[in-house]
Amino acid sequence: MKSKSVLVIGAGIGGIVAATHLAKHGMKVTVVEKNSRAGGRCDRLSRDGHHFDTGPTLLVMPLLYESEFQALGTSMREMLDLQRVDPTYHLVFDDGSKLALTSDMKAMQEQLEKFEPGSFDGLLRYMTEGHRHYHLGIERLVNRDFRKASEFFTIKNIPLIQQLKPLANHYKNMSAYFDDPRLKSAFTFQDVYMGLSPFEAPATFSLMPYSELAHGVWYPRGGMYSIVEALMKVAQDAGVEFVFDASVARVDVNSTHARGIVLDDGQRLEADAVLANADLPYIYNDLLPDKGIARSISRKRFSCSVISFFWGVDKKYENIPPHTLFLAHDYRENFKSIIDDLGLPDNPSIYVHAPARLDPSMAPTGEDTIIGIVPVGHMSENGEQDWAAIRDDARQHVFRRLASIGITDLESHIKFETNFTPLSWRKRYNLMKGSTHGLCHNITQLGYFRPGNKHARYDNLYFTGASTHPGTGMPTAMVSGRLSAQRIMDDFHI
Numbered sequence: 001m002k003s004k005s006v007l008v009i010g011a012g013i014g015g016i017v018a019a020t021h022l023a024k025h026g027m028k029v030t031v032v033e034k035n036s037r038a039g040g041r042c043d044r045l046s047r048d049g050h051h052f053d054t055g056p057t058l059l060v061m062p063l064l065y066e067s068e069f070q071a072l073g074t075s076m077r078e079m080l081d082l083q084r085v086d087p088t089y090h091l092v093f094d095d096g097s098k099l100a101l102t103s104d105m106k107a108m109q110e111q112l113e114k115f116e117p118g119s120f121d122g123l124l125r126y127m128t129e130g131h132r133h134y135h136l137g138i139e140r141l142v143n144r145d146f147r148k149a150s151e152f153f154t155i156k157n158i159p160l161i162q163q164l165k166p167l168a169n170h171y172k173n174m175s176a177y178f179d180d181p182r183l184k185s186a187f188t189f190q191d192v193y194m195g196l197s198p199f200e201a202p203a204t205f206s207l208m209p210y211s212e213l214a215h216g217v218w219y220p221r222g223g224m225y226s227i228v229e230a231l232m233k234v235a236q237d238a239g240v241e242f243v244f245d246a247s248v249a250r251v252d253v254n255s256t257h258a259r260g261i262v263l264d265d266g267q268r269l270e271a272d273a274v275l276a277n278a279d280l281p282y283i284y285n286d287l288l289p290d291k292g293i294a295r296s297i298s299r300k301r302f303s304c305s306v307i308s309f310f311w312g313v314d315k316k317y318e319n320i321p322p323h324t325l326f327l328a329h330d331y332r333e334n335f336k337s338i339i340d341d342l343g344l345p346d347n348p349s350i351y352v353h354a355p356a357r358l359d360p361s362m363a364p365t366g367e368d369t370i371i372g373i374v375p376v377g378h379m380s381e382n383g384e385q386d387w388a389a390i391r392d393d394a395r396q397h398v399f400r401r402l403a404s405i406g407i408t409d410l411e412s413h414i415k416f417e418t419n420f421t422p423l424s425w426r427k428r429y430n431l432m433k434g435s436t437h438g439l440c441h442n443i444t445q446l447g448y449f450r451p452g453n454k455h456a457r458y459d460n461l462y463f464t465g466a467s468t469h470p471g472t473g474m475p476t477a478m479v480s481g482r483l484s485a486q487r488i489m490d491d492f493h494i
Ligand SMILES: Cc1cc2nc3c(=O)[nH]c(=O)nc-3n(C[C@H](O)[C@H](O)[C@H](O)COP(=O)(O)OP(=O)(O)OC[C@H]3O[C@@H](n4cnc5c(N)ncnc54)[C@H](O)[C@@H]3O)c2cc1C
Pocket: 009, 010, 011, 012, 013, 014, 015, 032, 033, 034, 035, 038, 039, 040, 041, 042, 054, 055, 056, 057, 058, 059, 060, 246, 247, 248, 249, 277, 278, 279, 306, 428, 429, 430, 436, 437, 464, 465, 466, 467, 471, 472, 473, 474, 475, 477
């Protein structure tokens, strides 16, 4: 019997993983990617011996990666040369105090007790809650899709409201563990990874800081892009065909069925199924005809964006740790400026990454590779944000923050700079509103409420990736790829 064919739009993590599962089950899979290489948001920039991960910089939730590599018939530890990053983050607060988050509980105790007597006990209790949230969340919400409402609204799921605290606010919930606002921010800032402010995120997301301390933050030699290289090898070995520099102009549909895709150059490709990995709101808005659904998707809540600076510098900064976070004391105001006002806070929190601390080959000998990331609002509907001016302000904030830890000469040692604003994110990866994490993960956009992995009308059009189920992040994109592939195989009785 002739094998069934699938066209995948986009070679992001979800697209590569789904394609591999489908090919391993005998389907003929072609991935069509607009850019000249795979990886999507997990991208790499190399210049003059400096290597930058331009998207993800943190390998978090290693257990999820491990099980997804296993599901692909391979092993994460064999495919990637991993090292544990500990301390995970060096936190710097506005008052000059510092906290190195570490899995060494004795070192944590010594540091925390200086911030707030009794707070180490708070951490242990918070970790207990995080442990419960992690294991239940992964098993009951992340590692499965919800094809029908009846799979989500079950009697068995009712206790989850208590056990996972989806209706409790994450920041408010922190009062049960810490009084010091610096500690509350130290264990909630990870909500930004979900595109959320801790002031609106469900308390469920304590699973993130828990996993970072319990399972570790890791770094693959060669940077995060080596994950893409590993996945591409598995995909190509499975027989997936990749076509690069080919942008899809539209999905070719009739009233109930997707016939295939049409490329920008007019070429038509046909297949038994189409799987869209490009970000879901963009697919509805730009590649499908129904403008009603597109409008309702664009009215959903989008995650924030970031302005990123990639600097090749002619001096080595051994005293810049691998992951430094400058957390602003006006934490609530910070999120308000980003999420409600769609701007740059007056005193933004900032993340600085120095990959050569972890892998010296990321910079030439005696030099350094520095990334500065400043969270900002996503693009507004009225297009009134002046991104060049906002970017220039953001750059000065990074230099100001670095000066506060004694790095005063970085600007004069920069050999070259590349930067990304929300406009770049939109242009490079077709991310609507330049939103780096796509649809955010507030309570109304989680679980069954998140757009599913199959189109409601077209019976052979599927979705995978950050804005669909289960959500944003590299390991979750791998889960999404597997779940979408499973859905296709179930429909085709494979
Ligand atoms: C700045 C930043 C930092 C992040 N940090 C982390 C982190 O530290 N850890 C972590 O786990 N996650 C992180 N993430 C999230 C993670 O990168 C994403 O959730 C994940 O990579 C999304 O994968 P995806 O499957 O949705 O595909 P995407 O990355 O969205 O890829 C989709 C692909 O579709 C292509 N495409 C779009 N339109 C078309 C078209 N018309 N025709 C053909 N191809 C098209 C795009 O070019 C792209 O290659 C970060 C993301 C960003 C942006």
